[in-house]
Every structure is written in C-alpha cells, then in structure tokens.
Amino acid sequence: MIFEFIEKNRDQFSIKRLCLFFGVSRSGFYAWLTRPISLHRQQDEVLKGAIIELHQGYRRAYGAPRVHQALRQQGLPCSRRRVNRLMRTLEIKASTTGLYVWRPGQHAFYSSAGNQLKGSEAPSGCGQQWAGDFTYLKTRTGWLYHAAIIDLFSRKVVGWSFSSRRNSELTKSALRMALLNEMPEQGCLFHSDQGIEYAAHEYRELLEKAGMVRSMSRKGNPLDNAVMESYFHTLKAELVHKRLFDTKVQAVSEIIHYMMFYNSERLHSSLGYQSPEEYEKLSA
Structure with missing residues (x-):
C-alpha cells in the first residue's frame, strides 16, 4: 500500500x-x-471480474456474504474478508445499502407505482409501453454504466445514455433522449425496477410531465422486466463479452454502433424475424 x-x-x-x-x-x-504481479494479485483480478458479474446478475442485490457463497459455489474459494475488501475496491455494494433507508413519502412512492405492466394487454402500437434499465460495462480505464429504454411494441431502443457514475442523471439522460426522438402516447406505461435511479423525484417529474404512467417491478423479481434483461444479455453476448474495450470512449462508440444495428438490422424472433424498424414500418 x-x-x-x-x-x-x-x-x-x-x-x-x-x-x-x-x-x-x-x-x-x-x-x-x-516486480511481477504476485499470484495473490492475479487471483484478486479474477475474483473482481466474477464479483462484478455476480453483483450485476443478481440485480445488484447481493452484498459480501451472498457474493462470497456464490463465488464458492462457482469453484472460486476465498474468504469473506477478501470479498469485502475487493467489493470496497470496486466501490460496489448491496443495492439496499444506503438506498432504501426510510424517508418520508418514499414508501408511498413505491406503493403508488406498483407493477402496472403485469397483467396489462400487449401493446398494439409504438409509444404505448416503454421499459428502462441499466447495466455495467468493463473497460481498461474503469467501469462504465449504460442505461437504455426500449419500446415494448417493436423492441426498438429509443433512448440511451452512458456515465462513469451510477445515479439518476444516467437514467434521466436516457429518458430525455427517448422523449426527444419519439412521441409516446398520452398515458404511455413506463416500466423499470425499484432502483433509486428510477425512484428519484426528478425522474418521477420527467415521467409525469411527459404524461407517462409509472410501473415498477416487484422487489427481487428481475423477470418482471424481461425485455430489458434480454436486450442487455444480447448486447453482452454479441459484443461486450467478445472483447475488452481500451477506453470508455471506445466502448460508447461501439455500443452505439451496435444499437444502430440492433434497431435497423438484427432479426428478432419475437417480431417474426424482423428488425424493430422494419416491424414498425410494416405495422404502421
């Protein structure tokens, strides 16, 4: 040290x-x-990568005790103390730590939103139902956060943003872009998880000003937002996991290029093997 x-x-x-x-x-x-990097440091780097994947994979909900158990189950023996140290180095922690302490009105905010998406009819056109979420992306110069918004009718990515920090500005930027590019119907449903990035009062005000209806996944149920999970899985499988970006700027550039391909060319089985943009044109 x-x-x-x-x-x-x-x-x-x-x-x-x-x-x-x-x-x-x-x-x-x-x-x-x-001096060459020690075996202990090399093992630390392996564990760091595994910790990031586990933390993201379980909706950023696991703290050190559960991450420790998950690592052991994957055949990566280590102590809980080591996991604590590495998580502090990565500046990640359980999503509930410091985010869901009691504040006046916050409980009512979550309760009033509810999961409006569950049980609702499938959208019959663009701008009726949107969904949003964000994920982590690794580069050689640090971790990058990527937020995206998808129209649930055409599966088109209508808004996105990138940031070195996880906060409400990340998610607000993606929403502002979507509102500039698209014309959602009055009462368009906007679905997200219960992360503080979507619970911020500024985010709520943006949705209300746009005439949108809030909807939130049940706590600990990532499949409630399955379309966003599918998009991030596809992005990582087809682009991110195949390489390590040298810089955050490079990551942003290549991911934006991928999203353009995703919207205009990538065939979706749920759309009858059409691209989102083609599906929108044929449905107009």
Whole structure:
C-alpha cells in the first residue's frame, strides 16, 4: 500500500522525499516497480471480474456474504474478508445499502407505482409501453454504466445514455433522449425496477410531465422486466463479452454502433424475424 501511494503521487513529490516520509528505501521502491504481479494479485483480478458479474446478475442485490457463497459455489474459494475488501475496491455494494433507508413519502412512492405492466394487454402500437434499465460495462480505464429504454411494441431502443457514475442523471439522460426522438402516447406505461435511479423525484417529474404512467417491478423479481434483461444479455453476448474495450470512449462508440444495428438490422424472433424498424414500418 505504501509503494502504491508513492507511485500514484510520484509526479507531485520527489521519490526521495516520499520514501523518507514513509521510511522505505528508494531501492526497495524501484524493486517493487519491476516486480511481477504476485499470484495473490492475479487471483484478486479474477475474483473482481466474477464479483462484478455476480453483483450485476443478481440485480445488484447481493452484498459480501451472498457474493462470497456464490463465488464458492462457482469453484472460486476465498474468504469473506477478501470479498469485502475487493467489493470496497470496486466501490460496489448491496443495492439496499444506503438506498432504501426510510424517508418520508418514499414508501408511498413505491406503493403508488406498483407493477402496472403485469397483467396489462400487449401493446398494439409504438409509444404505448416503454421499459428502462441499466447495466455495467468493463473497460481498461474503469467501469462504465449504460442505461437504455426500449419500446415494448417493436423492441426498438429509443433512448440511451452512458456515465462513469451510477445515479439518476444516467437514467434521466436516457429518458430525455427517448422523449426527444419519439412521441409516446398520452398515458404511455413506463416500466423499470425499484432502483433509486428510477425512484428519484426528478425522474418521477420527467415521467409525469411527459404524461407517462409509472410501473415498477416487484422487489427481487428481475423477470418482471424481461425485455430489458434480454436486450442487455444480447448486447453482452454479441459484443461486450467478445472483447475488452481500451477506453470508455471506445466502448460508447461501439455500443452505439451496435444499437444502430440492433434497431435497423438484427432479426428478432419475437417480431417474426424482423428488425424493430422494419416491424414498425410494416405495422404502421
């Protein structure tokens, strides 16, 4: 940890001064720089990747205890303390931590939304039902968040956004884009999970101003938003899992290019093997 601090701050202070301050030798510091990555660190990187997949795969709900058990079940033995440390390094935690503490009016907000999508008739045209969600994307320069909105009639991606941070601005940007590009019907249903990114008052105001009706998945039931789950699964299977992006800018560029292909060319079995844009034209 000391050597890592020296390395990060070598441009601000002289190496000699930093080594004297921490009581380490300069030869020891330079030896550390050229030392190969230890087996322990290599295992940490493997565990980090697995932790991210598990955390996302279970709707960002699992904390360290359950992630620890899931890793063991996948044949990745490690201690809970190690999992705690790696999750802190990745800055991820259980979705309930700090997000669902009691606040006046928040319980009423969730209760009033409910799952309006469940049991409703399938949409007969564009702009009647939308769904939104977001996911994590790995790059060599850090993790990137990608939010998307899909029209449930044509399965077309109508809005998207990217950010280095997970917050309501990420989801609001995707919604603003969708509202600029499309003309949803008055009373269009908007379905999402119960994440704080969709529960923010600013997000609620955007939906109400657009004349949309809120709908939220039941807690712990990701299949309530199956279309979004399917889209992110397809995106990762066909593009993301095949490579590691060098930068976040590259990731954004290639994913946008993929979404253009997804909307205009990719054949969907649920649409009779037509692309979303073709399906919309034939249904007009």
